[in-house]
Amino acid sequence: MHRSDSPGGTAVPVAPDATSDVAIEAKSLSKRFGDVQANDAVSLSVQGGTVHGIVGENGAGKSTLLKMLFGFYRPDGGTLSVRGRPVTFHSPADAMAVGVGMVHQHFMLVEPFTVLENIILGVEGGRRLDRAMAAARENLHALEQRFGFDIPLDVPVAGLPVGVRQRAEILKALYRGADILILDEPTAVLTPQESDQLFALIRELKGQGKTVLFVTHKLDEIMAVTDRVTVMRAGRVVADLETVATSADALAEAMVGTRVTRAVVADETHGGAVRLSLENVSCASGSARGLHDVSFDLHDHEVLGIAGVAGNGQTELLEVITGLRAVDQGRVLFSDVEIAGPSGGTDPVALRRMGMAHVPEDRLKTGVVESMTARENIILGYQREEDVSAGGTLLKRGDIAAMADRMFAAQDVRPRNPGLPIGAFSGGNQQKIVIARELARQPALLVIGQPTRGVDIGAVTRIHDQIIALRNAGRAVLVVSADLDELIAISDRIAVMAEGRITGILPVNRAEEKTLGLMMAGRSMETAL
Amino acid sequence: RDFQPVLLYDIGGKFDSSFNEAAFRGADAFRAETGIAYREFEPTSETQYEQALKRFARRKADLIVSVGVGYAVAIRNVAHQFPDVRFTVLDAVIDLPNVQSITFRENEGSFLVGVIAGLKSQTGRIGFMGGMDIPLIRRFGRGFAEGARYVRPDIDMVENYIGTTPVAWNDPIRAAELALAQYTRGVDIIFAAAGPSGLGVIQAARDSGRFAIGVDSNQNGVAPGHVLTSMMKRVDLAVYDAMTEAHSDQWTAGHEIRGLREEGVGYALDEHNAALIPEAMRRRVEDIRARIISGDIIVGDTAGANVSH
């Protein structure tokens, strides 16, 4: 592989006297995947007992860097040292041996296993499981005491909310004696409450002398918890700063290369005709709690945000509206047509034809087919439309290819190659593709879940702009998000869900985080205000 | 140019410890005697029957002996294309000027071993173990039952078949299992017409100290003292004769049926089972044999000769 000394690359300023308490240090690490130079002479130095943040666009090389620090990937070049001692990691085991632990963005948990089994996996400390578990239980209780966890050890992971899973992952790392903790986009999947708990935990860890290194796309998080921040772009370190000495805007600019500004602003006009209307909708769900007696109207020229702690019915709500889940009571009207009721629902194809677009919460699980190319993915759901398949039978491949190119250009998808399997794009770029697909047909209603999960700020602003532009064009948008700032930023009204019920709907100007938080906790609007 | 005989087995394969194997022994005997080598082939599918016939016919083989009813159709198609090649087919009947068909009265042989079983059985219960439930095999069972009833009208027979696909010929495990079940249910002699699966029956006989009756070739030696006798189907003789005749230009086309009279079938008596069949019993059997040959006893038959259309 070739290494070009990078004029843009910044040497990391480390005070010589400080080197003694440098927890982990990377010198010009490089990593290449096929044609992609994922990391190019990346240098990084993290002081012990500090919280160090890394920001960067999707595909900037953050995960790759972290995976090298953790011995998951072998660097093509460069050196690593932990607490001043040079190290070479051949596997994560080596990293763990010197106290480096990592929580991956995509959790490394065995779903059918209990938390306990997951934690001791690999460090059972004994051939007999029963003994090993007993011993582990003791130590874990001690740990939980010390850092103030309370995780059910004997519940299968599959049934736990992401927040808890993440804490389990952290506990796992600590149990393995990590005092340098690496977190890849820990907050991407968390609710604000969960994020706050996480930060509390991170401060606790820092307080007890641990070193934390984490990636996020949310700059205010950087500002809130980190001591120092490194900015990456296109596989290089472009800045490395004291957090106190910088600002979110400065970071954003460093990341993207240009000043990030919200181009579109919501115009003054509010609410046109009712586009979507739920009347006392209830539905069951596999895990008992579905929807209870949910009613609201969504008008044209309006963005309605749905807030709530994950697992309080938002998913069911999305599914009911988009024809993926049956309604037990009440009915759903779309453009004054009943699309769902106890008598039956409408299938997604018909709904799309009626002008409903749907960006699902979990894109990898439902929004795309990972092994298919981006080109094949941009017709998912629209495969029966006339411009995609002639008479609903023969695919119009030429038109589809053209469509894909247009979408890639419009959304600035990278790498700009619709022929790649969608799994080869970062989650952020996958999101861009899905949104492009759903917006392509000027829907009358856009139903979108977690619009910017795991997406870099450049993309975030673009997505927000598109949503608002859609609204200004007189369309209706329903947004479900775990990110209150996001909701406040783009919604006209915010409905809060708890226990499958709507606890209240507020115009955005009356919705402060605190109020919403209380309502999310189940308080009625009146008491909350 | 010297004499070139060919022997074609059927899908069962050369060593099926059954009639293919017998045919092989016949050809070997011919070679041993005349020192004339023969070509042979084991097909893996019906399609290869015709392929093999054609190929050797084209090479001007002097005699192509093919074993098994499966060849009927193939011979019919090929023989008339090669009028100057001599074909001998066993177990099937083809009416063509250059085809010699040899079939056997398995039912007569089965009748005789049935007689032996009837005379020998202590429990009054005998068993029959067929490979696949097909007419060819039923004839063995039917003859066996008839023979036993002839000497012991009240005898009752348990009948099992091992399977419905050719796998059944190679499943000694299931055969042994079924045999054990029969023995436990009071059967003391089982006649196995099941190819290699028969080994399972013989083994079961040995394990539970009862008797089995072998088939096609002489299997008395497989488990001495436990194989009461074997129903011999002298495919070996037929092959041997066909080759010798062809060699000495006495070979004639037409249909030849070999029963007890022609010594085409019979029962095996040798040092291994001599002790099991006392003099008196032997005389009784020989007497019945004679009366079948003389026609006093007519052995019934299911599904007549193996005529193909």
Next chain:
Amino acid sequence: MDLFADILLLADSTFRTATPLVLAALAGLVAERAGVVDIGLEGKMLGAAFAAGAAAALTGSAWAGLLAGIVLSVLLSLLHGYVAITQRGNQIVSGMAINIAVAGLAPSLANSWFHKGGQTPLLMSDARFAAIRLPLADLMAGVPLIGPVYVEVVSGHNLITYATVAVVPLVAWGLYGTRFGLRLRAVGENPEAVDTAGISVAGLRYGALMINGFLCGLAGTVLSTGLGASFVRDMSAGKGFLALAAMIFGKWRPVPTLLACLLFGFVDALQGRLQGTPLPLIGEIPVQFTLMLPYILTVVILAGFVGRIDPPRASGVPYEKDR
């Protein structure tokens, strides 16, 4: 009168018939729980049956047979492992290949060694794992009810069948009671998690395949030296696939798998008993239909009671990581 006797008989036969199935099914279970799909059970069984039959015939010792059977089977498993794990090849094709290759190899060798046309000589009883008459059998015989049960059903099986009785709990304990088992189950669900935990994915999977080979070895050996007394071409007669079915049927769990195998064994025995026996109302069923019975019953039970079954998440997926 002989209804009781018949039941005993069926039970007895069930255990014998189920033995190779249980061993093979557990072999498949261990492999798939580790994430390696193995449709080569059939071939490995057949190979082991041949090796055992041959070795026992040559040495006159059943134990030599057992050893040979296990060795060959393990080697085949390792071959499958090399293809599936190291080569990241297609596990199904590899399994098929092993089935077909062995079906050709075994009789070829048997033929050139014993000249009995793809068979090995019939084994004398001391070269076999013959039926063992348990102690007290004669004493017990007199006792009403339990007596016959003990003599007919419990006593009179071959060593490997008795061993199998121990193998099942052993495998269960290994899977759920040991560190190795925990890791093995983990690698079948989420190899990446195992990898990041610093455990070798390949190592675990090879380990699982060794066990798989060992069990298949037992299964094959019992065919040619226990239930049977010689190797006969194709004598595995589809048991490998039946075992696979039993494993899925048992949802990749040892005890349910055992039950599934016993069911197969029972219905097979019943089928033999029903042949030529007129039933009330129905009358005598044609043999072909009694022979269908086990398979129809399986489908009915599957459709009626078992329902949806999810295999280990990672089974069949080669583990790739670009480093």
Next chain:
Amino acid sequence: MIARRRLPFVLEVVVLPGLNLLAAFLVSGLFVWALGEDPFEALGLLVYGAFGFQEAIGYSLYYATNFIFTGLAVSIAYHGGLFNIGGEGQAMLGGLGLTLAAFLFGGVSPFLAIVMAVLFSALFGAAWAAVPAYLQARRGSHIVITTIMFNFIAASLLAYLLVGPLQRPGGQMPESADFPEGVHLAHVHDLLARLGIAFESSPLNVSILIALACAVAVWFLLWRTRFGYELRVVGQNPDAARYAGIAVDRMTILVMLIAGGLAGMMGLNELLGEQLRLLGNFTLGYGFVGIAVAFMGRNHPVGIVLAALLFGALYQGGAELAFEMSEVTRDLVVLIQGVVILFAGAMEHLFRDPVAAAYRRWTSGRVQSRVQSRGAA
């Protein structure tokens, strides 16, 4: 994860498989040599026996036809996310179907009978696949088990009919009477003869054209039609399929119907093309080998046709080999087939990395030289 980077077409499709085959023959050669025959002569005979003369080619293609049908049957189901081990049984029922058609309509008109036979073979095959498909879709019964079971059931059913209702008059084996006069598919050599082209007679018949047509149809269906697209979505991500408004259960059943139909048509080649009667065991494991064919063909119709050709050649060439070499038995031929499947089918990566490395060195080498030459200029 994403498949490793692909190499240029030639390397992918010609060089790598070629190397694998070579390795396979090397290993097989060892066995042949162990039996005291000359491996190279054996290889020569194998190849000659498969392609050396017209009749050989005819037979190779004839066998290949079976594998095309069964390979496609496995493959299309696989694209739909289903593992169809039931090819064997589906083929048997297909054979039954065409036999019934032959006898039902044979009296009316041979041509009608043939048309109906083609239809029935597909219909019966599909019907036999429908039950496991339905159980999978509605009851979640694991299709691998059910299809295995249905193979056994089909075999028994056929056996029953062939010694019962459909038994050949006076016949001794499980086989039906011959099809009515004129009810058979034309042999290719006859057709060629009509065109004035002399071709040695072989069982090769027009069903190979049907098979190839099926291959094209499957390819077109999968990658050119909306239905095929939906089918692949269901196969790769059922959740996404529901999101896209595709009825997963319905698709499961439909794809199995197609698969069953394809497998069912295998009988056209074996029975309506050559045997002209229904045989109890005419499928001879072709259904199972179809699994290997499908995966060796990377589940792409073109690959499947190629893999089928390879197997057809192995079957035919193997037979010739057994003809010619006294020591080479049909068992050894089976062994060789197994080895070929192992190397050519399961070890696709065996030579990939070395070849890829060599290729990179080569290309980078060229870049270097170009740079230098430019520098020189």
